[in-house]
Amino acid sequence: MIKLENITLSxxxxxxxxxxxxxxxKGELCALVGCNGAGKSTLLRALTSRKDIIIDGTPLGExxxxxxxxxxxxVTTERIRIENMPVEDLVAMGRAPYTNWVGHLQDVxxxxxxxxxxxxxxxxxxxRDISTLSDGELQRAMIARAIAQQTPIILLDEPSAxxxxxxxxxxxxxxxxxxxxEGKTILFxxxxxxxxxxVCDSFLIIEGDSLRKLPTAExxxxxxxxxx
Amino acid sequence: MKSRSTIFFVLLAxxxxxLFVVDIAVGSVAIPFGDVVDVLLxxxxxxxxxxxxxxxLVRAITALLAGAALSVSGLEMQVLFRNPLAGPYVxxxxxxxxxxxxxFLLGAPLLGVAISPAFQSIGTAGAAWIGSAIVLxxxxxxxxxxxxxxxxxxxxxxxxxxxxAVVEIMQYFSNEASLKSYVVWTMGSLGDVTAxxxxxxxxxxxxxxxxxxxxxxxxxxxxxxERYAASMGLNISRTRTLVxxxxxxxxxxxxxxxxxxxFVGIAVPHIARMLFRSADHRILLPATILSGVLMLxxxxxxxxxxxxxxxxxTALMGIPIVIYIVTRKR
Numbered sequence: 007m008i009k010l011e012n013i014t015l016s017x018x019x020x021x022x023x024x025x026x027x028x029x030x031x032k033g034e035l036c037a038l039v040g041c042n043g044a045g046k047s048t049l050l051r052a053l054t055s056r057k058d059i060i061i062d063g064t065p066l067g068e069x070x071x072x073x074x075x076x077x078x079x080x081v082t083t084e085r086i087r088i089e090n091m092p093v094e095d096l097v098a099m100g101r102a103p104y105t106n107w108v109g110h111l112q113d114v115x116x117x118x119x120x121x122x123x124x125x126x127x128x129x130x131x132x133x134r135d136i137s138t139l140s141d142g143e144l145q146r147a148m149i150a151r152a153i154a155q156q157t158p159i160i161l162l163d164e165p166s167a168x169x170x171x172x173x174x175x176x177x178x179x180x181x182x183x184x185x186x187x188e189g190k191t192i193l194f195x196x197x198x199x200x201x202x203x204x205v206c207d208s209f210l211i212i213e214g215d216s217l218r219k220l221p222t223a224e225x226x227x228x229x230x231x232x233x234x
Numbered sequence: 235m236k237s238r239s240t241i242f243f244v245l246l247a248x249x250x251x252x253l254f255v256v257d258i259a260v261g262s263v264a265i266p267f268g269d270v271v272d273v274l275l276x277x278x279x280x281x282x283x284x285x286x287x288x289x290x291l292v293r294a295i296t297a298l299l300a301g302a303a304l305s306v307s308g309l310e311m312q313v314l315f316r317n318p319l320a321g322p323y324v325x326x327x328x329x330x331x332x333x334x335x336x337x338f339l340l341g342a343p344l345l346g347v348a349i350s351p352a353f354q355s356i357g358t359a360g361a362a363w364i365g366s367a368i369v370l371x372x373x374x375x376x377x378x379x380x381x382x383x384x385x386x387x388x389x390x391x392x393x394x395x396x397x398x399a400v401v402e403i404m405q406y407f408s409n410e411a412s413l414k415s416y417v418v419w420t421m422g423s424l425g426d427v428t429a430x431x432x433x434x435x436x437x438x439x440x441x442x443x444x445x446x447x448x449x450x451x452x453x454x455x456x457x458x459x460e461r462y463a464a465s466m467g468l469n470i471s472r473t474r475t476l477v478x479x480x481x482x483x484x485x486x487x488x489x490x491x492x493x494x495x496x497f498v499g500i501a502v503p504h505i506a507r508m509l510f511r512s513a514d515h516r517i518l519l520p521a522t523i524l525s526g527v528l529m530l531x532x533x534x535x536x537x538x539x540x541x542x543x544x545x546x547x548t549a550l551m552g553i554p555i556v557i558y559i560v561t562r563k564r
Contacts, residue, residue, distance in 0.1 A: 054465060075467030088457050091513040102455050102466040108516060109451040155466065 007032045007191040008053065008159055009060040017048045024215045030193060030208075032158070035185035036219070037202040038195040039229060040212030046195040047083075049210075049217070050161050053193075054078050062158070075103035079152035081162040085144070087137065093147050094132040097122050100154030122153040126180060142173035149180065160184070162194035166201060174201040181205065199229060239517050242509050246524040250298075253531040257294040258286060260538050288429060296427045297534040298527050299439045300492050301502075303484035305526025306446050308499025309506075309518065310477045313453045315387055318559055321499035322485030324387060326369040328494040329394035331486065332401055332420065334365025339416045340404040355426060358419060359490040366486035369393065374478045378471060421543030422493035424534050435491050442483030446519060449477055453515045495530075495545055497552025502526040504559050 008030045015023040022045035030036055038046050053059055054074065057067025061077050069077070079100065088096070100122070101115045111119070123132050126146040136144060145165060152160050165181070166174040182205035185192045193210070196202050202209075209225035211218050213232055220228060259270045263285055272278050273286040304322065311320040322328070338361035342349055349357060377386055405413055427435060452473040455463040464470050485499065506521035507513075533547045 071464075071469060072467045075465060078465070080462070080465045082459075082461055084459055084461070086458050086462070088513050090507060090511045091457070095514065096458075099455065099458060099462075099466065102451070102468070105451070107448070107451060109454055 007034070007062055008193075010053075011058070011060065013052070013056065013058060015045060015048055015052050017045065021215060022048050023212065023217050026217045028210065028217060028219055030159075030191050032191055033185055033189040034191050034207050035182055035205060036193045036208045036210055037206045038193060038210045038212070039197070039199070039202075039233075040195075041233075044212040046212065047163055049212075050080075050163050050193070050195060053161055054080060072103050075155070075157075077157050078159045078161060079155040079157040081145075081148050081152050081160070081165055083163045083167060085141070085168075086148075089135075089137060091136050092133050093128055093136055093139070093150075094119060094123065096136050096147055097132075097150045097154050100151040100156075103155065118156060119154050122150040123147075125153055125184070126150040141168045142170070142176070145169060145173075145177060146180070149177070153184065157190075159191045159193075162192070164195050164197070166196055166198050171201075174198055178202060178205045199233070239510055239512065239521075243520065243524070246509075246521070246528060250524055250527050250531065253528065253535065254294055254298065257297060257531050257535050257538075258290045260535050261285070261290055262538070262541075289425075292427060292429050292432055293425050293534070294531070295432060296424045296435065296492065297530045299435060300424060300488045300495060301498065301526035301528070301530030302523045303439045303442060303488045303526075304495060304498040305502030305506075305522045305529070306443060306519065307481040307485040308501075309503040309515075309522045310446060310449060310453070310481055311499070312503055313456050313515070314474065314477045315384075316456070316459065317384075317387060318504065319500060319556070320387065321497075322481055322489075323394070323494065323496060323499065325373055325390040325481070326393040326397070327366045327481070327485045328489055328496070329397040330365040330367070330369030331362035331489040331494060332365070333397045334361035334363070334368075335419050336401040336404050336416060337361060337365075339412050339419065340401075340408045343409065343412045344404065344407060354415070355428075356431070358415075359431065362493075363486055363490035366489055367482055370478055370482040370486065374475055377474050377478065418543075419493045420545070422495045422545035422548075424492055424530075424537070424544055427491050431491055435487060438483055438487045442480050442487070443523070445476060445480035445483065449473065449480065450515045450519055452476070454513075457513060493545065495548050497548050497556065498526060498529060501552035501555040502529055504555060505529070 010026050010028045013026045014021060038049065040046050057065060059066045066074060098111055098119045101111060101118065102109065105111060105115060123129055126149055128143065128146055128150060131143060136147060139147060166177050169177065178201045181192050181194060184190045203222065203226060206222050208219055208221050211220065211225065211228060259267050265282060265285065269278060269282060270286055273282050307322040311322060311325060312318060335358055338357055373386065376389065380386055452468055455466055455468045460470050502525050503522050505525045506518055510517050510521045512518060529551060533544055533551060536547050537544045
């Protein structure tokens, strides 16, 4: 689904990751782990911007911005603040790659938005102003926006940061459901191994300037060695 | 919420229509309201027709265009810079215009070039437009290189202060007559626009508004920030160019013809947001246009009634709103 071949990533003048080779399959839920500053965000950013990333067999550089927007959705760490915006409008933003020049929603779009809100369990909140949501609710709304974008790939940068422990598990379970039931390829960076270990299929581990992908069973002892 | 928008749209449009007629009815020469309506419907004496149509109607249309243009450029800037205090002037539009006008009105006499009175008005407008266009072209060019939108905002403020300093030097060395024409220009005026100038002002403002309509969807996407907007397929640099060009046409042209009219661009979009309680620019753009028209019509009526410059009135109307905005949430 998403493939990197011998890619070297730098942040400014510093080389963060060298000769990265990696492949994520359809329906795979994968957690990206590494210390602060190891290059997790840089890698996630690169996955949506570098021309030599291969998406479903095609290099990113050969896709139009609209096609990229229909392939990859993102959830960033930025806590967005918009006044006077109900949850359903925020989620409807995800339809932007499909709507006309003025962003008119058709019935199909509205159905997609409704079911995306349902999937993250915010149905009773759909008319609520997003400025009144808790961190966890807002994070779920942002994930719903990514779902409404109907992309085969979703990338999330630390989706469980700022969340309390029960909500972290809840978000991870939600991601697992999307990957395993809907067949989406999901990669998320995290520091919270406790909530990621029970649900992830694999882990991408950044150590120094190298990136390794391991299935969860093998990743666990490795991560204990590195991080504890 | 749909019904709320509809009610406010009808209300605002009706108010604009009423105030437009009131604006035409008010003036230094007392003309009974019935006669004004008579002229507007095609009757009246030649003298009355000349006052009402050539002077007052032109002025009211200028107020309408200026209100729409300044407030829409403010709306666009606030979204692009994700800053509630952004406005066309923060980016240096008025600074560029001021420099152009200062060079024309103050600089030319200093160099011994005499400006004929006939050429002064259109020359001032031309100098202001060139000044603001150069500043915005500079901003567009810089915005392609500088990724951080906050840096752009700071550059705009620095540019304004720098231009202010240069203008002050020129003022210091200028004679009284040219100094006065410059100061009068900075006070702003809706009454100096002639019918001929209006035929230039109107199509440019309409073009700028049409470009703003084309940025409705990009503006909605930009609410979530540039990174999200780009991930949803938005071409960020094209959007920036479109928004900044639209702003140049709108704010630059109005400033050129009417002088720097402050606080409309900053305050009006917030009035629209408060009234319509929406973040959707399909609602906010027309709401901002109507609110802006309303603000300048009210401003112009007050200006005529007390014989005050328009800039002081929009400042007195706009400043409380801006203070309310910055103190409300903290």
